[in-house]
Amino acid sequence: MVWNRAASTAVWHHSNAYPKPGAREFKKGAPMAVSDHVDLEKFMEGVKKRNPGQTEFIQAVQEVAQDIFDFIEDKEEYHEAQILRRIAEPDRVVSFRVCWEDDDHNIRVQRGWRVQNNNAIGPYKGGIRFHPSVTESVLKFLAFEQTFKNSLTGLPMGGAKGGANFNPKGKSESEVMRFCQSYMTELYRHIGPSTDVPAGDMGVNGREIGYMFGQYKRITNRWEGVLTGKALEYGGSVMRPEATGYGAVYFLCNMLADKADAIEGKTAVISGAGNVATHAAEKVCQMGGKVLTLSDSDGFVHDPDGIDLDKIEWVKWLKNEKRGRISEYVEEFTNAEYHEGQRPWNVPCDLALPCATQNELNEDEARTLVDNGCMAVSEGANMPTTHDGVKVFHDAKIMYGPGKAANAGGVAVSGLEMSQNSERISWNKERLTDMLTSLMADIHDKCVEYGRENGDDGYIDYVKGANIAGFKKVADAMLAFGAV
Ligand code: NDP
Ligand code: 2IT
Secondary structure: OOOOHHHOOOOOOOOOOOOOOOOOOOOOOOOOOOOHHHHHHHHHHHHHHHOOOOHHHHHHHHHHHHHHHHHOOOOHHHHHOOHHHHHOOOOEEEEEEEEEEOOOOOEEEEEEEEEEEEOOOOOEEEEEEEOOOOOHHHHHHHHHHHHHHHHHOOOOOEEEEEEEOOOOOOOOHHHHHHHHHHHHHHHHHHOEOOOEEEEEEOOEOHHHHHHHHHHHHHHHOOOOOOOOOOOHHHOOOOOHHHHHHHHHHHHHHHHHHHOOOOOOOOEEEEOOOOHHHHHHHHHHHHOOOEEEEEEEOOEEEEOOOOOOHHHHHHHHHHHHHHOOOHHHHHHHOOOOEEEEOOOHHHOOOOEEEOOOOOOOEOHHHHHHHHHOOOOEEEOOOOOOEOHHHHHHHHHHOOEEEOHHHHOHHHHHHHHHHHHHHHHOOOOOHHHHHHHHHHHHHHHHHHHHHHHEOOOOOOOEOHHHHHHHHHHHHHHHHHHHHOOO
16 A cells, blocks of 8 residues: 555655655654654644634644654654544544423523544543533544543543533533433434443533433433443443542552652642542542642632541532532531632642643643642643643653543543443452552553653653553554555
8 A cells, every 4th residue: 555645635744855755665763854843833733724723622632743743753654644643633523402401491502522533442432521611622632632541541442522511510400311311312323332432521420421321222222331430230330430530649659659659648739529539539548648629610628637538528429419519618627718719739739630620720830839849740630731831840850640641540440341341240349449550550651661761860751651652552553454
């Protein structure tokens, strides 16, 4: 097969020193006399042109592309097959109307999506987000990131993400049910246990998964493992609710262990108060750390006594049962302070775990964390640190675990839920805990393999490591398939 670079619309290498289109004489290992900078710039120009106004998607591609360009500089096969160009173009973006009736009998219309980014290494896999901030750009960035994250787990899962601009906050139980059913009434035709297996994300937890699974089953008359994050009674996996938060803390432990250090005795600042944040907080406590903060989109609470396991149970009740706001924490635990409209990053700490949403930690906040002595950041959320914030962490050479590696425990246990559903068997807590622990250690090791810098201090660039390790598996599978 000869790939005709000239016929392609992509913008890769332009130097005369580069082999002519279709030429195969390039020798592996011989660096090309081209400027990476120019090529990356041109590649990104193309991405921006093709995805106007999709800032989150462009940000995510940029962060991956800079590492991948370095890695593939001398690897002609990836250039010829235009691998990164293809991964940065979703296989498909399905967009649909979600019509539902509220309790006052008003007809409401939301927009729903499923972005199927890449299924080279397994069925599409990734969460569903219900939040007013959901746009096509947000879901495209999440599906793109998911492709690398899922690859890093070592399990056979492609990358996808879905959602709707629906705000579950303040909605009644039956409104949420009707919305979930309407969303699934369109989504069901695009998914399946060997096609695409959605799960939860922001605004989608056990309750919503239940309503969507019930509707899928009703429409198709099939009980099959088409969603993960299910309750234990109908095919869910032990440890799935805990997996993302626990996994992010295991990743943090692995980073610290590389420096012969541990969580015990350290203070942690955590953002969010949802599934990921509360389970990350729980694991930090269990490992002897002290959690100082939690937050939601209205503000954060700072508890100088520490948010211990009992208090975390109360927060879980507040968010999942009462569906209240984190501000209510200070009414229950009166030594704590609530900071309306603020984020927690100015509270001095040893460890930071952003577990709420994208771009919730900017350059100034990153600098404040570093200046206050923060030694490690492990991201439970997806892309919570801005591009400039990441640079601050790298320049300061503190340990920084990006979401696509640090929060991969959730989708990894989703992958194990799929295996259990296929086998029609349920594994026990001990087995799943062991598997999650070793999966996170493997992901850490892959990041170290591709991210450890040469030089005396051996600084580990976990972003680079995660990007390259995640890319390589997907890219090699795509090479095997030819131009599809
Ligand atoms: P939840 O819906 O359970 O919780 C989200 C939390 O983040 C809530 O406390 C929410 O507060 C808060 N939040 C939302 N938007 C903002 C904002 N703009 N500023 C501050 N806080 C905000 O979601 P999850 O815990 O499941 O997800 C959190 C993050 O983790 C997301 O980035 C998600 O993509 C990522 N993730 C989740 C996985 C999972 O298994 N669930 C797996 C891997 C990553 P409020 O109530 O005000 O909205
Ligand atoms: O961002 C994520 O990895 C998730 N929301 C979990 C996806 C999944 O399929 O479990």
